[in-house]
Structures are given as structure tokens and as C-alpha cells.
Amino acid sequence: MSRRRVVITGLGIISPVGNTIAEAWVSILAGRSGIARISRFDASRLPCQIAGEVKDFNPEQWIEKRDIKKMDLFIQYAVASAVQAMKQSGLQINDDNADSVGVLVDDMIDTAGTVTEAAKVVVNAGAIEVIACATHAILSDPACERLNHCHVQELITTNTVPLRPKALAELRHLKVLSVAELIAEAGWSGSSTRDIAARAGGADHHGQHDRDDDGQNTTTQDSSSSVFPR
Numbered sequence: 001m002s003r004r005r006v007v008i009t010g011l012g013i014i015s016p017v018g019n020t021i022a023e024a025w026v027s028i029l030a031g032r033s034g035i036a037r038i039s040r041f042d043a044s045r046l047p048c049q050i051a052g053e054v055k056d057f058n059p060e061q062w063i064e065k066r067d068i069k070k071m072d073l074f075i076q077y078a079v080a081s082a083v084q085a086m087k088q089s090g091l092q093i094n095d096d097n098a099d100s101v102g103v104l105v106d107d108m109i110d111t112a113g114t115v116t117e118a119a120k121v122v123v124n125a126g127a128i129e130v131i132a133c134a135t136h137a138i139l140s141d142p143a144c145e146r147l148n149h150c151h152v153q154e155l156i157t158t159n160t161v162p163l164r165p166k167a168l169a170e171l172r173h174l175k176v177l178s179v180a181e182l183i184a185e186a187g188w189s190g191s192s193t194r195d196i197a198a199r200a201g202g203a204d205h206h207g208q209h210d211r212d213d214d215g216q217n218t219t220t221q222d223s224s225s226s227v228f229p230r
Helices: 023-029 071-087 112-126 141-148 167-171 179-188 191-198
Strands: 034-035 051-053 106-109 130-137 152-158 174-179 207-213 217-222
Touching: 112 130, 112 141, 112 152, 141 167
Parallel strands: 106 130, 130 152, 152 174
Antiparallel strands: 034 051, 207 217
């Protein structure tokens, strides 16, 4: 049975432990926590006064100054991490490929109203296939019906929250990625802080760890990045 593969050629991050992949990975390997006393508002009356806040974030590094005021802070985080991923992948959008490049982003799917409407819009604009990705899939009752009768060919999510048994049983095109496995793979591939930091920072040679169809681990070296080949 053949397996469809997606190659991740660029990564980006804005997080409490770092605002680039290299910064965040070095912090994780060093055991530095991003949790600290809440500083953005007075939390003295709250039972919990700690949180993971993003620190030293400068949106002007990633976003045109005139556009910053149009975006809420969480949108700025998303744009900044996306710009990092595009730069690392080498993706260049031009007149020849602009109509073939698109982004559909959601961090959580609850009733699936927004994501199904977004899929309809891009299909009406000429998209041939829509694959939706969300970090957290709550998938309340209306979501299954909507997703089974919309333009989304596949929904990819993670197990960051327990998926409802109804969703697992009824959704026809649901793919769940294990966060634990992804973290383990990242740790396995990093033999040292220096190596990971170099790769994350966009070194010329990228190590790619994969598994063969028979389950065996393989490691390859590639001097160039191709963007999301199918």
C-alpha cells in the first residue's frame, strides 16, 4: 500500500522559549522554561500568576509597519512564524506560481463553520483540492456533518486534545498526528545543540530523517529544499 508523503521544507516559531527555530531549540535542549510570572497585566488577584508569554517580539522584523496596526497580536505571531518558514524553505512567490500557492490556517476547529466556508471560497476561486490543518480539533456536534459535506478532502490535526469518539467514528477524512512522536523524532535527529541550531538557522545542508515503507529508519542529506512536493 503506497503512502502519500508531505515534505516539510520550512519551519517557523514564535514561542515563550524563542522567536526563531534556532533560539527555541537551543532553549529546549538547555532545559530553559518559558514559564514565568505574568507581566502583561496585573495578575495579583488571580489564583494562577504564571504563564508562558512571548518575550522580545518585534513585529517590524517580519511585517510591514503599516500593516501591524491592522493585526491583533496573535495574528502577528502567525505571520512572523509563516515568514520564517517561507524563508527557510526558499519559496519565492512570483507571477508564474502565485495562483498555485495558498494558505489555510486554523489553530482550533470547534463547529467547523469557518474552515468549511473558507474551503468553499478557495474552491470557487479555482482550487482543485483543499487540505485543512488545525492544531487542536475540538469537533463539537455540528463539525462532523459540516466536514463530511464540504470541499475539504482531508482534515489533519494533532492529539493535543482528546478527540471525541463521535468524531473519530464519523469523520471520513480525518488524519491525527501524534505530538509525542513528532517531538521524539525531532529529539532523535539532533545529535548536538550545534547541529540542530545550524540546521534550524538555514544551513546549506539539511538532514532529513524518514522511515522507509518497511519501517526502517533512514537518514539522507540534501543541499537544496523543494517546497511541499506531492
